[in-house]
Amino acid sequence: MDAAEQQGAPSAKTSPTAPAGDRAAPVLRVSALSYAYGKHKALDEVSLELRAGRVTALLGPNGAGKTTLFSLITGLFDSRQGEIEIAGHAIRRQRSRALAQLGIVFQAQTLDLDLSVTQNLHYFAALRGLPGGEARRRVEALLEEIGLAEKAKAKVRTLSGGQRRRVEVARALLDRPALLLLDEPSTGLDIGTRRWLVEHIHRIAREDGIAVLMATHLVDEVMADDDLIVLNQGRIVARGQVAEVVRQSGAADLDDAFTRLTGKSGPKAEAKP
Amino acid sequence: MNAAHAGRAFRAILWRELLRFVQQRERFFAALVRPLVWLLVFAAGFRATLGLSIIPPYETYITYDVYVVPGLIGLIQLFNGMQNSLSMVYDREMGSMRVLLSTPLPRGYLLVARMLSGTAVSIIQVYAFLAIAALCGTEMPPSGLLPLLPVLIVTGLTLSALGMFLSSRIRQLENFAGVMNFLIFPMFFMSSALYPLWRVRESSVLLYELCRFNPFTYIVELVRHTLYLQFDGLAFAVVVGTLLVFGAAALIGYTPARGGPAAGRGGG
Numbered sequence: 001m002d003a004a005e006q007q008g009a010p011s012a013k014t015s016p017t018a019p020a021g022d023r024a025a026p027v028l029r030v031s032a033l034s035y036a037y038g039k040h041k042a043l044d045e046v047s048l049e050l051r052a053g054r055v056t057a058l059l060g061p062n063g064a065g066k067t068t069l070f071s072l073i074t075g076l077f078d079s080r081q082g083e084i085e086i087a088g089h090a091i092r093r094q095r096s097r098a099l100a101q102l103g104i105v106f107q108a109q110t111l112d113l114d115l116s117v118t119q120n121l122h123y124f125a126a127l128r129g130l131p132g133g134e135a136r137r138r139v140e141a142l143l144e145e146i147g148l149a150e151k152a153k154a155k156v157r158t159l160s161g162g163q164r165r166r167v168e169v170a171r172a173l174l175d176r177p178a179l180l181l182l183d184e185p186s187t188g189l190d191i192g193t194r195r196w197l198v199e200h201i202h203r204i205a206r207e208d209g210i211a212v213l214m215a216t217h218l219v220d221e222v223m224a225d226d227d228l229i230v231l232n233q234g235r236i237v238a239r240g241q242v243a244e245v246v247r248q249s250g251a252a253d254l255d256d257a258f259t260r261l262t263g264k265s266g267p268k269a270e271a272k273p
Numbered sequence: 274m275n276a277a278h279a280g281r282a283f284r285a286i287l288w289r290e291l292l293r294f295v296q297q298r299e300r301f302f303a304a305l306v307r308p309l310v311w312l313l314v315f316a317a318g319f320r321a322t323l324g325l326s327i328i329p330p331y332e333t334y335i336t337y338d339v340y341v342v343p344g345l346i347g348l349i350q351l352f353n354g355m356q357n358s359l360s361m362v363y364d365r366e367m368g369s370m371r372v373l374l375s376t377p378l379p380r381g382y383l384l385v386a387r388m389l390s391g392t393a394v395s396i397i398q399v400y401a402f403l404a405i406a407a408l409c410g411t412e413m414p415p416s417g418l419l420p421l422l423p424v425l426i427v428t429g430l431t432l433s434a435l436g437m438f439l440s441s442r443i444r445q446l447e448n449f450a451g452v453m454n455f456l457i458f459p460m461f462f463m464s465s466a467l468y469p470l471w472r473v474r475e476s477s478v479l480l481y482e483l484c485r486f487n488p489f490t491y492i493v494e495l496v497r498h499t500l501y502l503q504f505d506g507l508a509f510a511v512v513v514g515t516l517l518v519f520g521a522a523a524l525i526g527y528t529p530a531r532g533g534p535a536a537g538r539g540g541g
Contacts, residue, residue, distance in 0.1 A: 074375045078529035096274070099377035110368030112289070114296050126285030127376045129278030 025088070027052050027101075027179045027211035028073070033082030035068055042068040044234040046082070050179065050211040050227075055202055057222040058215040060231035061264040066215040067107060069231070070183045073213075074104055087178045100128075103177030103210075105168050107184045113157040117148065117167055120156060121174060128175040135174075142170040146200075162193030169200065173210075180204070182214040186221060194221070219255045232262040274379060282378055283386045290390035293360075294397075300356070304398045305405065307352065308345035312406055316341045328469055330501035338411045342403075343497035344466025347489060349402060350395045350429045351460060355453055357391030358436030362443055374527070381524050388437060388520075392429030399425055417500035424499045428492045431512050434519035441526025464490040465497075488515040 026049035035043040043065045050056050060066050071077040073084055075091050075098070084091045089098040111120050118139060125135035143149045146166040156164060165185060172180055182201065186194040198221050205212045214221070222228060228245050230238040238245045238261050242254055251257035258264070294301060316338040327334060361370060373383055403413060439452055461467075463483045470490070474481040484490050491511035498505040 074371075076371060076374060076529065096377040096379065099375055102375070104372075104375060106368050106371055108368040110372050112293075112369060114293060115289070119292070123285050123289050124372065126281045126288075127373065127378075129275065129281055129377075131277075131281070 026050055026085075027087055028213065029083075029085040030069075030073070031083045033069075033072065033079060033084065035065075035072060035077065035079045035081070041234050043072070043079075046231075046234070046236055048229055048236065048239070050213055052178070052211050053205055053209045054227055055205045055212040055214065055223070056227040056229060058213055058229050058231060059217065059219070059222065059258060060215070061217055061262050063233075064231040064262070065234040066231060067183060068234075070104075070181055070215065073181060074102065075099060100175070101178040103172035103175065103180045105165075105172050105180075105182040105185050107187060109161075109164055109168070111156045111164055111167060111171075114155065116153050116155055117143070117159070118152045120167065121171055124171050125174050130175060138174050139170075142173060146170050162189050162196075165189060165193060165197065169197065173204065176208070178211065180210050180212045182212070184215050184217065186216065186218065198223070219258055222254060230258065230261050237261045274382065279378060279382060282376065282383070283389075286373075286383075286386045287390040287393060290387075290394055294394045301398070304349060304352065305401060308349055308402050309405060309409075311345055311348070312338055312341065312411060313409060316411075328471070330498045330503040330505075332501075338406075339413075340469070341467060342406060342411060342413060343500060344461075344464070344493050345402065346399050346425075346496050347428070347464075347466055347493045348461055349398050350392075350425070350432050350492070351457055351489065353391060353395035353398060354429065354432030354434075354436040355439075355457060356436075357388075357394075357433055358440035359453075361387070361437065361440040380528060384437065384524060384527055385520075388430055388433035389426075391433045391436075392426055395429045395432075396422070396425050413500050414502070417502055420502060421496065421499050424495055427509075427512060427516065428495060431488070431492065431516040431519070434516055434523050437523035438519045438526055441523055460487060460489040463487050464493055466490075466493045488512065491515075 028048070028050040030046060030048045033043055033046045034041065046065075046069065048056075058066055058069070068077065072079055073086070073091070075095055078092065084098075086098040087101040089101070091098040112123070115123065121139045121142070122135055125138065130138065139152075140149075143152055146169065148163060148166055148170075151159065151163065156167065159167070169182075169185070172182075180201070186197055189197070201212050201214065202223060204210055216222070222242060224242050226242055228238070228240060228242050229236055230245065238249060238257070240248070246252075246254055246257045249257040249260050251260050319341075320337040331340075373387070374380060376383060400418075403418070407413070439456070443452065463480065464487050465473075465484060466489070470481060470484055473484055488511060491505075491508040494505050495508040495512055498508065
């Protein structure tokens with residue numbers, strides 16, 4: 001990362017969306033991306049574009065390639081076939097600039113259990129280069145936002161699964177990313193936290209103009225006006241707004257459309273209580 | 274790379290490592306007890322049976338416990354380097370390595386910061402060990418303690434690089450336990466840590482040759498000479514060479530673009 005990039009940060013982090021003429025520029029652009037584990041093709045010529053302020057649900061059965069796609073977008077995997085750009089920065093050539101625009105909630109829990117909530121957040125803030133004062137303000141504000149201000153000093157080990165996930169969402173937002181990725185964020189969560197999560201990410205997309213990509217295999221987490229991408233066996237089999245996808249597939253509702261498109265039934269049934 | 278950002282990130286990585294070290298009291302305890310057992314039990318028993326002639330860097334006859342201290346310093350750093358990478362295998366499973374690697378800083382910088390933090394912890398352990406050894410009557414020349422510091426950074430980094438390279442190649446924690454057994458003990462025993470090489474040669478030329486090809490021997494000798502304010506050029510060259518080789522191998526191991534297996538693992 002160079003100086004020019006840093007100087008604007010962090011308050012101007014969402015700048016890619018700032019100029020009026022640029023509002024239409026995609027925050028995430030994936031073009032013709034393929035990836036294989038040995039002979040098994042996990043992703044096959046995947047292309048997609050995400051815009052600021054929109055929530056896009058990436059729907060697909062287990063093994064569809066959702067996590068592989070996320071690993072490629074976060075730079076943990078590398079593919080020579082295809083291109084990924086975050087806020088106009090290609091992840092392969094401008095890794096640091098691209099990652100500076102990205103907030104991630106991983107599927108597995110990634111907090112340090114022996115550190116407190118605040119310590120975890122400050123560790124991450126420093127990794128992202130936030131100055132001390134700014135970090136303190138952001139941590140305070142975000143803890144307030146996720147309703148865990150009174151748990152600030154608590155060790156993460158003592159938190160419930162739902163509380164830990166809230167902290168991870170706060171962590172992903174510390175650096176005001178232009179793009180937020182969530183990889184099956186509701187796995188193993190109680191209904192209350194799931195509802196909070198879905199509502200919260202829609203609110204931040206709307207209010208902060210963040211582009212959100214949320215992988216899920218639970219149809220009931222997709223809201224009616226979300227953009228939708230259905231991934232099956234490494235290929236995009238449908239895309240568009242929810243109603244459009246349902247209509248195109250000739251189904252009665254999204255659940256039915258999902259079954260028709262992927263040949264897998266009832267993801268709703270897998271929902272945890 | 275922005276210097277202020279890089280500095281903040283490094284301090285955070287170091288702070289996290291020190292905090293974890295302080296919080297895991299049993300780890301600190303084990304790190305001290307291990308070399309002290311060697312020093313106070315093993316060396317005391319050997320003291321009577323093993324006579325040491327005057328070899329560099331020593332200028333007079335020394336007792337066995339004095340001889341064995343540099344080897345035990347090496348042992349502390351060896352264990353620490355492996356434990357640090359053990360925690361990386363653990364981290365990767367827990368995902369916090371993913372968090373670190375998705376930080377907008379060059380990957381090589383993040384890995385070096387991680388290695389330096391582990392080395393800092395090992396240096397604290399080394400000086401704590403030397404203090405207790407002195408209290409127990411095994412004193413090192415005080416003038417050697419300060420020059421020892423930069424050397425410990427180099428040797429600590431070398432062993433961290435070795436550990437990090439291994440962690441990039443190991444898929445599971447269980448395999449790692451095996452590597453610990455098949456790596457730490459042979460490296461320690463097949464070196465000049467416990468006995469001078471001329472002694473080894475008297476009993477087995479093959480073993481002597483193995484010791485001579487063991488980088489750990491040179492780590493121990495570099496520490497030993499530094500403590501007595503001497504510079505062992507060969508040892509220094511071998512240690513730095515080992516650092517470069519394993520440092521590069523670790524970087525490749527954690528870089529997906531170069532085909533490294535480590536960075537991409539953990540999920541389909």
